[in-house]
Amino acid sequence: MAVTIKDVAREAGVSVASVSRALNGHDTVRQSKRRHILEVAQRLRYVPHMAARSLITRRTQAIGVLLPDLHGEFFSELIRGIDLAARARGLHILVSSSHGDATEAAATLQAMQGRVDGVLVMSPFVDSRFLSEHLHDVPVVLMNAGLDDPSVIELRIDNRGGAQAATAHLLAQGHRRIAIITGPGGTFDADQRLHGFRQALAAVNGASETVLAGDFTEQSGHAAGQAIAAMTARPDAVFACNDMMAIGCLIALREAGIEVPADIALAGFDDIPIARYLSPTLTTVRVSISQLGAQALERLAERINNPEQSGARTDTLPAELVVRESCRRPADNRNG
Amino acid sequence: MAVTIKDVAREAGVSVASVSRALNGHDTVRQSKRRHILEVAQRLRYVPHMAARSLITRRTQAIGVLLPDLHGEFFSELIRGIDLAARARGLHILVSSSHGDATEAAATLQAMQGRVDGVLVMSPFVDSRFLSEHLHDVPVVLMNAGLDDPSVIELRIDNRGGAQAATAHLLAQGHRRIAIITGPGGTFDADQRLHGFRQALAAVNGASETVLAGDFTEQSGHAAGQAIAAMTARPDAVFACNDMMAIGCLIALREAGIEVPADIALAGFDDIPIARYLSPTLTTVRVSISQLGAQALERLAERINNPEQSGARTDTLPAELVVRESCRRPADNRNG
DNA sequence: GGCTTTTCTGAAAACGTTTACATGACGGCC
DNA sequence: GGCCGTCATGTAAACGTTTTCAGAAAAGCC
Numbered sequence: 001m002a003v004t005i006k007d008v009a010r011e012a013g014v015s016v017a018s019v020s021r022a023l024n025g026h027d028t029v030r031q032s033k034r035r036h037i038l039e040v041a042q043r044l045r046y047v048p049h050m051a052a053r054s055l056i057t058r059r060t061q062a063i064g065v066l067l068p069d070l071h072g073e074f075f076s077e078l079i080r081g082i083d084l085a086a087r088a089r090g091l092h093i094l095v096s097s098s099h100g101d102a103t104e105a106a107a108t109l110q111a112m113q114g115r116v117d118g119v120l121v122m123s124p125f126v127d128s129r130f131l132s133e134h135l136h137d138v139p140v141v142l143m144n145a146g147l148d149d150p151s152v153i154e155l156r157i158d159n160r161g162g163a164q165a166a167t168a169h170l171l172a173q174g175h176r177r178i179a180i181i182t183g184p185g186g187t188f189d190a191d192q193r194l195h196g197f198r199q200a201l202a203a204v205n206g207a208s209e210t211v212l213a214g215d216f217t218e219q220s221g222h223a224a225g226q227a228i229a230a231m232t233a234r235p236d237a238v239f240a241c242n243d244m245m246a247i248g249c250l251i252a253l254r255e256a257g258i259e260v261p262a263d264i265a266l267a268g269f270d271d272i273p274i275a276r277y278l279s280p281t282l283t284t285v286r287v288s289i290s291q292l293g294a295q296a297l298e299r300l301a302e303r304i305n306n307p308e309q310s311g312a313r314t315d316t317l318p319a320e321l322v323v324r325e326s327c328r329r330p331a332d333n334r335n336g
Numbered sequence: 337m338a339v340t341i342k343d344v345a346r347e348a349g350v351s352v353a354s355v356s357r358a359l360n361g362h363d364t365v366r367q368s369k370r371r372h373i374l375e376v377a378q379r380l381r382y383v384p385h386m387a388a389r390s391l392i393t394r395r396t397q398a399i400g401v402l403l404p405d406l407h408g409e410f411f412s413e414l415i416r417g418i419d420l421a422a423r424a425r426g427l428h429i430l431v432s433s434s435h436g437d438a439t440e441a442a443a444t445l446q447a448m449q450g451r452v453d454g455v456l457v458m459s460p461f462v463d464s465r466f467l468s469e470h471l472h473d474v475p476v477v478l479m480n481a482g483l484d485d486p487s488v489i490e491l492r493i494d495n496r497g498g499a500q501a502a503t504a505h506l507l508a509q510g511h512r513r514i515a516i517i518t519g520p521g522g523t524f525d526a527d528q529r530l531h532g533f534r535q536a537l538a539a540v541n542g543a544s545e546t547v548l549a550g551d552f553t554e555q556s557g558h559a560a561g562q563a564i565a566a567m568t569a570r571p572d573a574v575f576a577c578n579d580m581m582a583i584g585c586l587i588a589l590r591e592a593g594i595e596v597p598a599d600i601a602l603a604g605f606d607d608i609p610i611a612r613y614l615s616p617t618l619t620t621v622r623v624s625i626s627q628l629g630a631q632a633l634e635r636l637a638e639r640i641n642n643p644e645q646s647g648a649r650t651d652t653l654p655a656e657l658v659v660r661e662s663c664r665r666p667a668d669n670r671n672g
Numbered sequence: 673g674g675c676t677t678t679t680c681t682g683a684a685a686a687c688g689t690t691t692a693c694a695t696g697a698c699g700g701c702c
Numbered sequence: 703g704g705c706c707g708t709c710a711t712g713t714a715a716a717c718g719t720t721t722t723c724a725g726a727a728a729a730g731c732c
Contacts, residue, residue, distance in 0.1 A: 004688055015712045020690060045472055050450045051391040052688030056717050075412040083433050095431045097419050114386045136381060247613055274610045277583055340718055351682045356720060388718030391687050
């Protein structure tokens with residue numbers, strides 16, 4: 001038997017309209033009365049019934065967050081960024097993580113409908129058709145989707161630029177025969193990183209590439225490392241498209257008696273916390289994931305507040321090269 | 337202008353009552369009519385307005401999750417466990433992470449009120465008074481709170497048992513002078529781990545303890561490691577109350593020229609993914625965090641469905657010792 | 673075929689808010 | 703002092719569902 005606005009009105013000796021106005025800070029209620037109402041509401045521990053409120057205001061003050069099967073630091077940082085930004089705006093977040101396929105994603109999106117004022121989506125399965133099919137009339141902001149649809153807002157991290165910087169660094173160290181362990185084909189992150197890698201190579205004479213397929217898991221990195229170890233003409237350096245694969249590769253190389261960075265240089269992407277604790281510590285590319293989340297939420301909130309506005313630009317967050325031990329100049333290590 | 341139940345009713349040539357019944361699977365509507373209604377609803381892309389529904393059913397089908405400032409794998413695993421269990425039951429989860437103090441936690445809890453059917457809480461700030469003060473009439477399940485209140489449901493991980501097992505292992509290796517790097521005093525996790533450590537020591541003749549204060553951060557572990565390195569009578573082994581501190585300690589020891597495990601054994605707690613990539617790989621204690629989340633959600637859902645039931649038992653999830661290189665037997669390494 | 677019982681359907685109330693509109697009080701102006 | 707604005711307040715409709723209750727249709731029975 002929860003206390004409603006009527007109870008507050010009766011107890012305070014005013015109408016429900018006045019209570020509503022006082023509580024929502026409308027300026028058309030006299031100071032003294034407002035104070036009295038607020039006092040009564042507090043005493044009665046009145047808390048507005050959200051459902052009733054959003055039934056009439058058509059706002060839920062909640063936004064949905066749809067994520068794929070993410071792990072560890074990436075996931076928690078993303079949520080943290082979103083959560084902080086949301087809290088600052090008085091919004092709640094409805095999280096649904098780890099959907100495995102497009103059908104699941106669609107079902108989740110469907111279920112969120114009507115519960116949220118907008119959605120934040122990161123998923124390898126969304127494209128323009130998917131969105132128009134499953135999201136009717138709900139503002140959306142995409143994260144790292146690689147969708148070049150001018151009608152949808154998207155936030156990205158600079159995968160291409162980061163990969164380019166890492167590769168350029170390897171080249172600058174004098175390496176020329178460079179291998180890449182790719183991410184799962186078809187995903188935006190993976191494709192862009194490969195693209196950046198190739199851009200960097202193209203800029204240097206005599207540089208050659210070796211492509212090894214990976215899927216962002218440690219296992220795939222390990223397999224790639226074994227493949228590299230078995231090569232007769234071994235590359236000088238390896239760029240793994242994420243840190244987990246770099247770790248797998250590092251272990252495989254070590255197992256094969258190949259030293260990093262003495263025998264081969266290695267760089268990753270993401271700067272996961274482990275990166276700085278490996279031996280050797282891992283050169284990698286850092287991106288502020290929490291910022292990605294926070295900015296995505298800001299854009300979404302903005303769009304929700306003025307839905308008419310057409311500006312659906314795509315923002316890209318910078319990536320920063322972090323140089324560590326794993327790709328020290330070969331010359332420095334020939335004797336190490 | 338979203339499509340409502342009335343639109344469906346008009347289009348299908350029936351009353352809203354029938355539509356409602358058909359959609360909710362009540363068995364009092366004729367087969368042929370039900371099929372027709374469902375077909376129309378689908379064609380119109382009708383999706384029920386949650387607010388209206390929960391206004392009358394007094395159910396939101398959502399549960400709140402209140403978490404402290406957690407990082408990395410712990411956070412993501414916890415959410416994953418909760419999310420999976422919630423999805424299986426058709427529940428949505430409203431997440432609020434990283435609250436920094438009791439006031440923030442209270443405000444968040446307040447804001448969730450009326451939006452959720454129950455809450456899952458993990459927070460160092462909650463006690464019986466806090467709960468009764470800020471949660472009126474909302475079912476709650478605590479995670480790892482160390483609250484021995486028979487009226488509230490709680491799920492724990494076996495901090496004590498895990499710490500005891502790790503310490504016992506160190507002792508079994510022949511170590512006797514054992515240091516502990518503690519967690520922040522006053523928190524359940526930290527206190528229980530210290531307790532388990534002491535229980536293990538008490539069971540062995542001639543064992544002695546050295547207590548170093550930590551706060552679960554890598555920095556505090558590093559400081560403790562420096563302190564240990566500076567001791568004239570150095571311990572044989574160190575039990576760090578979590579893996580991050582173990583890492584900090586490991587680095588400090590290495591900086592001081594002390595080898596693990598040759599010169600000193602080291603064990604941690606949590607089995608974070610980094611643990612198996614350190615050199616030496618870290619002996620630690622593993623707990624299934626996703627299971628903690630999933631079970632907590634199950635208990636909550638259960639309680640929501642029959643609120644009368646008084647059984648508020650506290651469940652404890654097992655912790656498992658994972659032996660790795662960091663505490664190999666001293667004898668094996670004297671020559672290494 | 674009329675009666676009773678059962679099955680299905682529809683009208684309307686209820687949920688707790690917000691807000692458009694109406695009303696009343698009050699003060700200023702002539 | 704009567705008239706007119708202005709301001710504060712209250713009344714009631716509206717939001718989109720579910721569900722109770724009563725009534726209609728169908729079915730069974732003699």
